[in-house]
Amino acid sequence: MQICYTLYIMTDINKESVALHKKHRGKFEIKSLMPVSNNEELALAYTPGVGAVCSAIESGEVKAKEVVTSKNSVAIITDGSAVLGLGNIGAEAGLPVMEGKAVILKEFAGINAYPIALATQDTEEIIKTIKNIAPTFGAINLEDISAPRCFEIEQRLSEELDMPVFHDDQHGTAIVVLAGLINALKIVGKDKESVKIVINGAGAAGHAITELLNAYGFKVLTVLDSKGVLNESKVCGTGNKEHFCEVIKSTCANGDTGRCDISTLEEAIKSADIFIGVSAPNILTKEMVQSMSDEPVIFALANPNPEILPSLAHEGGATIVATGRSDFANQINNALVFPGLFKGLLESGKSKVTMQMKLSVAEAIASLVQSPTPEKIIPSMFDDGIVDAVARAVKS
Amino acid sequence: MQICYTLYIMTDINKESVALHKKHRGKFEIKSLMPVSNNEELALAYTPGVGAVCSAIESGEVKAKEVVTSKNSVAIITDGSAVLGLGNIGAEAGLPVMEGKAVILKEFAGINAYPIALATQDTEEIIKTIKNIAPTFGAINLEDISAPRCFEIEQRLSEELDMPVFHDDQHGTAIVVLAGLINALKIVGKDKESVKIVINGAGAAGHAITELLNAYGFKVLTVLDSKGVLNESKVCGTGNKEHFCEVIKSTCANGDTGRCDISTLEEAIKSADIFIGVSAPNILTKEMVQSMSDEPVIFALANPNPEILPSLAHEGGATIVATGRSDFANQINNALVFPGLFKGLLESGKSKVTMQMKLSVAEAIASLVQSPTPEKIIPSMFDDGIVDAVARAVKS
Numbered sequence: 001m002q003i004c005y006t007l008y009i010m011t012d013i014n015k016e017s018v019a020l021h022k023k024h025r026g027k028f029e030i031k032s033l034m035p036v037s038n039n040e041e042l043a044l045a046y047t048p049g050v051g052a053v054c055s056a057i058e059s060g061e062v063k064a065k066e067v068v069t070s071k072n073s074v075a076i077i078t079d080g081s082a083v084l085g086l087g088n089i090g091a092e093a094g095l096p097v098m099e100g101k102a103v104i105l106k107e108f109a110g111i112n113a114y115p116i117a118l119a120t121q122d123t124e125e126i127i128k129t130i131k132n133i134a135p136t137f138g139a140i141n142l143e144d145i146s147a148p149r150c151f152e153i154e155q156r157l158s159e160e161l162d163m164p165v166f167h168d169d170q171h172g173t174a175i176v177v178l179a180g181l182i183n184a185l186k187i188v189g190k191d192k193e194s195v196k197i198v199i200n201g202a203g204a205a206g207h208a209i210t211e212l213l214n215a216y217g218f219k220v221l222t223v224l225d226s227k228g229v230l231n232e233s234k235v236c237g238t239g240n241k242e243h244f245c246e247v248i249k250s251t252c253a254n255g256d257t258g259r260c261d262i263s264t265l266e267e268a269i270k271s272a273d274i275f276i277g278v279s280a281p282n283i284l285t286k287e288m289v290q291s292m293s294d295e296p297v298i299f300a301l302a303n304p305n306p307e308i309l310p311s312l313a314h315e316g317g318a319t320i321v322a323t324g325r326s327d328f329a330n331q332i333n334n335a336l337v338f339p340g341l342f343k344g345l346l347e348s349g350k351s352k353v354t355m356q357m358k359l360s361v362a363e364a365i366a367s368l369v370q371s372p373t374p375e376k377i378i379p380s381m382f383d384d385g386i387v388d389a390v391a392r393a394v395k396s
Numbered sequence: 397m398q399i400c401y402t403l404y405i406m407t408d409i410n411k412e413s414v415a416l417h418k419k420h421r422g423k424f425e426i427k428s429l430m431p432v433s434n435n436e437e438l439a440l441a442y443t444p445g446v447g448a449v450c451s452a453i454e455s456g457e458v459k460a461k462e463v464v465t466s467k468n469s470v471a472i473i474t475d476g477s478a479v480l481g482l483g484n485i486g487a488e489a490g491l492p493v494m495e496g497k498a499v500i501l502k503e504f505a506g507i508n509a510y511p512i513a514l515a516t517q518d519t520e521e522i523i524k525t526i527k528n529i530a531p532t533f534g535a536i537n538l539e540d541i542s543a544p545r546c547f548e549i550e551q552r553l554s555e556e557l558d559m560p561v562f563h564d565d566q567h568g569t570a571i572v573v574l575a576g577l578i579n580a581l582k583i584v585g586k587d588k589e590s591v592k593i594v595i596n597g598a599g600a601a602g603h604a605i606t607e608l609l610n611a612y613g614f615k616v617l618t619v620l621d622s623k624g625v626l627n628e629s630k631v632c633g634t635g636n637k638e639h640f641c642e643v644i645k646s647t648c649a650n651g652d653t654g655r656c657d658i659s660t661l662e663e664a665i666k667s668a669d670i671f672i673g674v675s676a677p678n679i680l681t682k683e684m685v686q687s688m689s690d691e692p693v694i695f696a697l698a699n700p701n702p703e704i705l706p707s708l709a710h711e712g713g714a715t716i717v718a719t720g721r722s723d724f725a726n727q728i729n730n731a732l733v734f735p736g737l738f739k740g741l742l743e744s745g746k747s748k749v750t751m752q753m754k755l756s757v758a759e760a761i762a763s764l765v766q767s768p769t770p771e772k773i774i775p776s777m778f779d780d781g782i783v784d785a786v787a788r789a790v791k792s
Contacts (some may be wrong), residue, residue: 044413046731050417068491095466
């Protein structure tokens, strides 16, 4: 019954969403801030007056971001290769998601953003194209680009452009996961250096979560892809998972090293304290939860259908369950991060998103829940003060 | 005194324009059309509902332009190589002009547009970059790209993309010039097949004007660059002016063929009926106007300082004078064309800007002045009905 009801609601939401998008022919519009209703106004917004604005930028008398909208704006760029859970649907079909992020950035943080859908999925061409349009924007939000290409694209652009580049699917998710874990540990009274964490899913989000948790000081991390537990011999020098080499070397050498020599999720989950799923629906069973340490913490983030339904996880003994969904408690939602993050970046003029910045943002989000409970380890994006707290953490 | 007064006014406009751009930090903003103030609204504008919109595009159930803002939008793209009269100031410094066009498109035609400033001035890289971001947009407006690169860029993109591509500096100017000439001929009572036209300036605008007037049926066209009259031996097989080869072969073979064997502007202007300047300030003297045929027509379009001031041209006997400036009669203003043109293109879904379309738009603009006078051969962009008339001509 629960499942039928959910399907019914989803069909309803889907139909209404398509109808609303059709009604508005999209989700946003350009609004002029300077009137052009007569020759005098036109002479100020356009020629001849605008020539003086161009010259003032060229001479360095003003910075472009002082006088040009797009220089204070975020490009939300996708190649359409990994859109939501829909997969490689192409960039044009991904545009509604990009426009959704643009609307959220505006409504939550007052930041202007514009979607860019790319006609190529070639790593080098994507990098070159983004570098060629970069003078337009103040920051780059990469979105829904599949692994492992997303790692090289983000890293190269961060190195080669003098502006912030942020792949939300990686780091947005990782930051909110860390924020949630910080509060979850307070409730279950465990220590970051001794808890055993299983991360199931080694795509874009799984990689960023592993790196961020490791940087925060979690010691015992076991990461699995669809073929089983990752260890040094599986990922180093193998091409497709090479980007995991460094972090797996570090995490597998930490604490309970035997946890990298096992193979299956069933083995890994035994006596683990925390499960983080960024994988596929219904992968975690009640029995697996029962095999975990006392007071298990479950982050089942596959969306819309999680690795285990919260009701089943609780039946298995889970103390805290988080998902990606807004209709369950504890929604792990990237939108807690990116509006405030880009606000902080653009206002401060910082040109890189650093590891320290991501840790500070996670801590800032966690601290907004003053008395965490199993049903509230993470704020809602509608709670007051989120965007400003995140922006302050970015600037600090 | 006239010049001092103009300089004073210009300084004033420039200061006020820079101040206004600073005040607004640009000229436009993104405005959301769908609210996201609670989870229910967010589920429609963003996940999970937006996934259904993406899937509907992918499956072909809806077209992207039915549900995505940017697919009904115009990209206003520059490499900053020929911005206004300022020259090669770079793309970032050119952004205020691009944003000005975006504001005009919105305020006059209700069309959304977004500026794109390119980091490259290499022809092949520009073409590749624009093709790579093309899935984002409904139409491409190339802007302030220097000749001769602009010719190849526009031609290749028109051929290789299934969407309208329009270089406004070329064709916008040419269309308004033709519209003005159609009405000027009515006043002076001359025939398009017999009038002798001198086009001074062989850049982007000069080329498009020559082609469009030739296509309309003007027979005797003499074109000059800074070194003198163009003829077949000068332009065919020479590289830099090669794009003139075909049209010069045609025009020099028409009518009074001897006019392509002379060399200087002074020679060319003698007994000419019409002068069109897209060149440099103060190139045309009163004496040259006096040497023209009876009832001379002068289009002195160098901006802001024309080839000859209207007062001096009238002293030399000119019947009709047009310039690019709003403070003189008969402003030849691209903004008469591009808002209606893009409205017509986007609404009709036409994927090419054809010669026939440009001729139809010029005739439509000319016909809006019901009784042309020497002081009113062309409508003002603030006259009622311009945008709709142009859009109708595009669709016809």
